[in-house]
Amino acid sequence: MKNQTIKNLTIIKPQWLLPVDNAFQLLTETALLIEQDKIISLTPFAQLEDLAGFAEAHIIELPGQLLMPGLVNTHTHAAMSLLRGIADDRPLMDWLQNYIWPAENQWVDRQFIEDGVRLAVAEMMRGGTTCFNDMYFFPDVMAKTCQQMGMRAVSGLIVLDFPTVWAQNADEYLGKAMTVFDEIREMPLISAALAPHAPYTVSDQPLEKIAIYSSELDIPVHMHIHETQFEVDEAVKNTGLRPLERLDQLNLLTPNLIAVHMTSVNDLERERLAETGVHIVHCPESNLKLASGLCQVDQFHKLDINVCLGTDGAASNNDLDMFGEMRTAALLCKGLSGDASACNTEQSIRMATINGAKALGLAEQIGSLEVGKQADCIAIDFSGLNTQPIYDPISQLVYATNSLQVSNVWINGERKLADGEFIDFDTVEIIERAQQWMKKISGEKVSKKV
Amino acid sequence: MKNQTIKNLTIIKPQWLLPVDNAFQLLTETALLIEQDKIISLTPFAQLEDLAGFAEAHIIELPGQLLMPGLVNTHTHAAMSLLRGIADDRPLMDWLQNYIWPAENQWVDRQFIEDGVRLAVAEMMRGGTTCFNDMYFFPDVMAKTCQQMGMRAVSGLIVLDFPTVWAQNADEYLGKAMTVFDEIREMPLISAALAPHAPYTVSDQPLEKIAIYSSELDIPVHMHIHETQFEVDEAVKNTGLRPLERLDQLNLLTPNLIAVHMTSVNDLERERLAETGVHIVHCPESNLKLASGLCQVDQFHKLDINVCLGTDGAASNNDLDMFGEMRTAALLCKGLSGDASACNTEQSIRMATINGAKALGLAEQIGSLEVGKQADCIAIDFSGLNTQPIYDPISQLVYATNSLQVSNVWINGERKLADGEFIDFDTVEIIERAQQWMKKISGEKVSKKV
Numbered sequence: 005m006k007n008q009t010i011k012n013l014t015i016i017k018p019q020w021l022l023p024v025d026n027a028f029q030l031l032t033e034t035a036l037l038i039e040q041d042k043i044i045s046l047t048p049f050a051q052l053e054d055l056a057g058f059a060e061a062h063i064i065e066l067p068g069q070l071l072m073p074g075l076v077n078t079h080t081h082a083a084m085s086l087l088r089g090i091a092d093d094r095p096l097m098d099w100l101q102n103y104i105w106p107a108e109n110q111w112v113d114r115q116f117i118e119d120g121v122r123l124a125v126a127e128m129m130r131g132g133t134t135c136f137n138d139m140y141f142f143p144d145v146m147a148k149t150c151q152q153m154g155m156r157a158v159s160g161l162i163v164l165d166f167p168t169v170w171a172q173n174a175d176e177y178l179g180k181a182m183t184v185f186d187e188i189r190e191m192p193l194i195s196a197a198l199a200p201h202a203p204y205t206v207s208d209q210p211l212e213k214i215a216i217y218s219s220e221l222d223i224p225v226h227m228h229i230h231e232t233q234f235e236v237d238e239a240v241k242n243t244g245l246r247p248l249e250r251l252d253q254l255n256l257l258t259p260n261l262i263a264v265h266m267t268s269v270n271d272l273e274r275e276r277l278a279e280t281g282v283h284i285v286h287c288p289e290s291n292l293k294l295a296s297g298l299c300q301v302d303q304f305h306k307l308d309i310n311v312c313l314g315t316d317g318a319a320s321n322n323d324l325d326m327f328g329e330m331r332t333a334a335l336l337c338k339g340l341s342g343d344a345s346a347c348n349t350e351q352s353i354r355m356a357t358i359n360g361a362k363a364l365g366l367a368e369q370i371g372s373l374e375v376g377k378q379a380d381c382i383a384i385d386f387s388g389l390n391t392q393p394i395y396d397p398i399s400q401l402v403y404a405t406n407s408l409q410v411s412n413v414w415i416n417g418e419r420k421l422a423d424g425e426f427i428d429f430d431t432v433e434i435i436e437r438a439q440q441w442m443k444k445i446s447g448e449k450v451s452k453k454v
Numbered sequence: 455m456k457n458q459t460i461k462n463l464t465i466i467k468p469q470w471l472l473p474v475d476n477a478f479q480l481l482t483e484t485a486l487l488i489e490q491d492k493i494i495s496l497t498p499f500a501q502l503e504d505l506a507g508f509a510e511a512h513i514i515e516l517p518g519q520l521l522m523p524g525l526v527n528t529h530t531h532a533a534m535s536l537l538r539g540i541a542d543d544r545p546l547m548d549w550l551q552n553y554i555w556p557a558e559n560q561w562v563d564r565q566f567i568e569d570g571v572r573l574a575v576a577e578m579m580r581g582g583t584t585c586f587n588d589m590y591f592f593p594d595v596m597a598k599t600c601q602q603m604g605m606r607a608v609s610g611l612i613v614l615d616f617p618t619v620w621a622q623n624a625d626e627y628l629g630k631a632m633t634v635f636d637e638i639r640e641m642p643l644i645s646a647a648l649a650p651h652a653p654y655t656v657s658d659q660p661l662e663k664i665a666i667y668s669s670e671l672d673i674p675v676h677m678h679i680h681e682t683q684f685e686v687d688e689a690v691k692n693t694g695l696r697p698l699e700r701l702d703q704l705n706l707l708t709p710n711l712i713a714v715h716m717t718s719v720n721d722l723e724r725e726r727l728a729e730t731g732v733h734i735v736h737c738p739e740s741n742l743k744l745a746s747g748l749c750q751v752d753q754f755h756k757l758d759i760n761v762c763l764g765t766d767g768a769a770s771n772n773d774l775d776m777f778g779e780m781r782t783a784a785l786l787c788k789g790l791s792g793d794a795s796a797c798n799t800e801q802s803i804r805m806a807t808i809n810g811a812k813a814l815g816l817a818e819q820i821g822s823l824e825v826g827k828q829a830d831c832i833a834i835d836f837s838g839l840n841t842q843p844i845y846d847p848i849s850q851l852v853y854a855t856n857s858l859q860v861s862n863v864w865i866n867g868e869r870k871l872a873d874g875e876f877i878d879f880d881t882v883e884i885i886e887r888a889q890q891w892m893k894k895i896s897g898e899k900v901s902k903k904v
Contacts (some may be wrong), residue, residue: 292789393892442843
C-alpha cells in the first residue's frame with residue numbers, strides 16, 4: 005500500500021473503533037481507510053503520515069465518537085411505515101385480519117411502496133441501519149427505491165397462496181419473483197431473497213419450488229415461522245405436523261433459511277435448527293407488542309445458532325430503531341432467562357451487525373469493519389448526557405445509546421449522514437408524502453370504522 | 455378572569471394538548487395558560503384574544519408539538535449516574551456486593567452527590583422528566599442541588615442498619631433524616647420521603663419508628679421490596695415471614711408506602727396491597743438488566759392498584775429515559791401477560807405521570823395539566839421521521855417517541871428547555887465533572903481489578 009497512490013481515499017479518525025471482527029477488540033488511535041466503496045486498511049494514527057496518498061486524502065476527524073459497522077435490520081416490512089400507529093393494543097390475528105390486511109388491500113400500490121420505503125429508509129439510516137431485509141408487496145419498487153437512495157437492502161420476493169395487490173395465486177407470485185430477481189441483478193446495493201410469508205399462508209407445492217430455487221440460486225428464504233403458539237397449535241390440528249416439521253420435510257431447513265420470530269420452539273427443534281444451520285431473526289419489540297410470544301434467545305445461543313435482530317414493520321413496533329431493538333433484546337433475554345450475564349454486550353452487538361450479514365449471505369461484504377469489505381459504517385457521538393461518563397464505550401452502545409446519537413453514516417463508501425444531517429435527500433418532502441397518505445387512509449378509516 | 459389583568463402570563467399554543475386528567479381526552483386548538491408558577495386555564499385558541507392580559511402575554515407557538523404533563527420518575531438513585539456502565543451483565547447481589555457497594559464506600563462524598571445529581575437532573579430534564587423520587591446518601595446535598603437547578607424532586611431520607619459514608623447505624627440515619635427533613639421544608643421544589651433501603655437491610659426497630667414518623671408527618675415511605683425471589687426466600691428462611699408479611703405486621707402497608715420493584719408477589723399479597731392502598735413502582739429495565747424478576751403489572755392493574763414507573767439508577771439501566779421506560783413497560787406487560795391489550799396507551803401514560811404524582815403525595819400539585827396545579831409540562835416535537843405519519847399522537851407518545859424529541863420543558867412555571875436547548879445551565883461543565891470522576895474511579899478500579 006505504501007508504494008502506490010490510493011485514489012479517492014477517505015480516512016476516518018474516530019476516538020474509538022469497534023470492528024466487530026472475531027477478536028471483538030475495541031481499538032483507539034486507529035483510523036479506518038476507505039478507497040471508493042471498500043475498506044482498505046485499519047491503520048494506527050501514528051502511521052498515517054507515511055501513507056502514499058495521505059496528502060490528498062479526505063480526512064474526517066471524529067473526536068468523542070465511536071466508529072462501528074452499520075446495523076443490519078434482518079426483518080422488516082419497510083413500506084408499512086405509512087401504517088405506523090394505525091392500530092395498537094391488539095393481538096396479532098385481530099391486528100392482521102381486521103386492520104392491516106384490509107388497509108393493505110385498499111391502499112397498497114406502487115406509489116405507496118415508494119413513499120413508504122423512502123420514509124423507512126430515511127428513518128433507518130438516521131438511526132444507524134445500513135442494510136435491511138424486507139418482505140412486502142412490489143419488491144421491485146422497494147429495490148429500485150433503495151438503490152436510488154443509496155441504501156443496501158435484501159428485497160424479499162413475496163409468495164402467498166391467496167390474491168393480494170401483487171399477485172393472484174402462488175404461481176403468479178413465483179413468476180413475478182423470478183422476474184424481479186432478474187431486475188435486481190443490475191442493482192449493486194440490492195440482493196434478493198425468496199419470501200414465502202408463513203407456513204400457514206403458503207402451501208406445500210410453492211414451498212417445494214422455493215426450496216429448489218433457493219438451492220439452485222443460492223439465495224436466502226425469508227419466512228415468518230412459529231410466530232405464535234396459536235400458529236403451531238392450528239398447524240398440528242390441521243396437518244398433524246408442527247410447522248418446522250413440515251418445513252423440514254419440504255427440505256427448507258438449510259443455511260439459506262432465515263426463520264423470523266420463532267417464539268414457540270422445543271428442544272428437539274432447536275437441535276435440528278443447530279444441525280441444519282438455520283438463522284433465527286429475533287424481533288423482540290414486535291413480539292412483545294402483539295403478545296405473540298417470547299423468543300428464548302439464550303437457548304439458541306447455547307447451541308451456537310446464529311441469532312439476528314429485526315425491528316419488524318413500523319405498524320407493530322412502532323419504530324425502526326435498531327439501537328432500541330438491541331437494547332430490548334439484551335434486557336429481555338436476561339429477564340426471561342433469569343441470568344444477568346445472558347446476551348452480553350458482545351453477543352448483542354453481533355446480533356445487530358455481523359450475524360444479520362451472515363443470515364443474508366452477505367458476511368463477505370458487510371457486518372464488520374475488515375479489510376476487503378464494503379464500507380458500511382456508522383459513528384455514534386457519545387457527548388450526550390445519557391452516555392456520560394464513559395467507563396466502557398461498548399456498554400454505552402448497548403445499554404445507553406439513543407439512536408439519535410448516530411452522527412455519521414457511510415454505505416458502500418458513500419457518506420449518507422454527516423453530523424446528524426442527511427447529505428443527499430430531503431426529509432421534508434418524504435414526510436409530506438407520508439402525511440398525504442395518512443390523510444387519505446385515515447379519512448377512509450373513519451368512514452369505514454376500521 | 456376576563457375582568458382582571460393577569461401578571462406574568464404565558465400562553466402555550468401546542469398543536470395537541472394532552473392534560474392526562476380523568477377524561478384523558480386529546481385536545482386541539484387549546485392553549486395552556488400559566489401565571490407565575492401555576493396553570494390558570496385551558497383556553498380555546500378562538501377565545502384567547504378576549505382575554506385580559508393577552509396583549510402583554512408571552513405567547514409560545516408550538517406547531518407540530520404535543521404538550522403534556524412532565525414525566526414523574528418514581529424511583530431512582532440520581533447520583534449513581536457517575537457509575538453508569540461500571541459493571542454490566544451481572545446479577546443483582548454480585549453487582550451490588552462486588553462492584554457497587556465497594557465503589558460507593560470508596561468514592562461517595564458530598565461532591566460526588568452534587569456532581570452526580572447534576573448530571574442526572576440534566577439528563578432527566580432533557581428527556582422530559584420534571585419530578586423524580588430519589589434514594590441515596592447525602593439527601594441534603596441532593597435536595598439543595600435540585601432546588602438550585604430548578605428540578606422538582608422528592609429526597610429520600612435513607613435508613614440502613616449498617617455503616618456507610620452517610621451514617622453508622624440506624625439511629626444515626628434516623629437522626630440525620632429528621633435534620634434533613636427540617637432543612638427541606640425551606641425548599642419549595644423539594645419534598646421528603648423516608649427511605650428505608652430494603653427489608654433485608656433494615657431491622658424491625660427502625661422500621662417501627664419509620665412507620666410512626668410517616669404517619670405523624672404524613673410523608674411517603676420509599677423502599678425496595680420483593681425485588682427478587684431470592685430476597686423473599688432468604689427472608690422466609692431467616693424470619694419465617696415473607697417481607698410483605700413482616701412489613702404488614704410493622705404497620706407499613708399504608709397509602710404512604712411506595713413499594714419499588716415487587717417482582718415476586720402472590721395473589722393474597724396483591725389483595726392486601728389493594729386493600730391497604732400501597733403504591734407500586736415498576737422499574738422494568740433495571741429488573742430485566744439485573745435479571746431480578748418480572749413484575750406482573752397487569753395483575754396489579756386488575757385490582758386497581760396504583761402502578762408508577764421508575765428508571766432506577768443509571769448503574770442498572772443504564773439511562774434515565776422515562777419515554778424508554780414507558781415503552782418498555784407497555785411492551786413487556788403485553789408480552790408477559792400474553793394480552794396485547796394489556797397496559798394500553800392510556801395506562802402507560804398515566805403510569806409515567808399522574809400515578810407517580812399520587813404515590814409521592816403530590817397529586818394536588820402535579821401529574822396532570824389542570825387548573826390550579828403547578829405548571830410542570832413538556833412538549834414533544836413529532837416532526838422526526840420516527841413519529842411520522844401521525845394517525846394517533848397518543849400512540850406516538852408510547853410506541854414511537856424518542857426522548858430526544860422532547861423540545862420544551864417547564865418546571866413550576868419556569869422554562870428549563872427551549873427547542874431542545876437548556877436555558878439556564880451549562881452541560882459542558884456538568885459532563886467535564888462527570889469525566890473527572892470517571893478518571894479517578896476507573897484508575898482505582900483498574901489497579902484493584904474491581
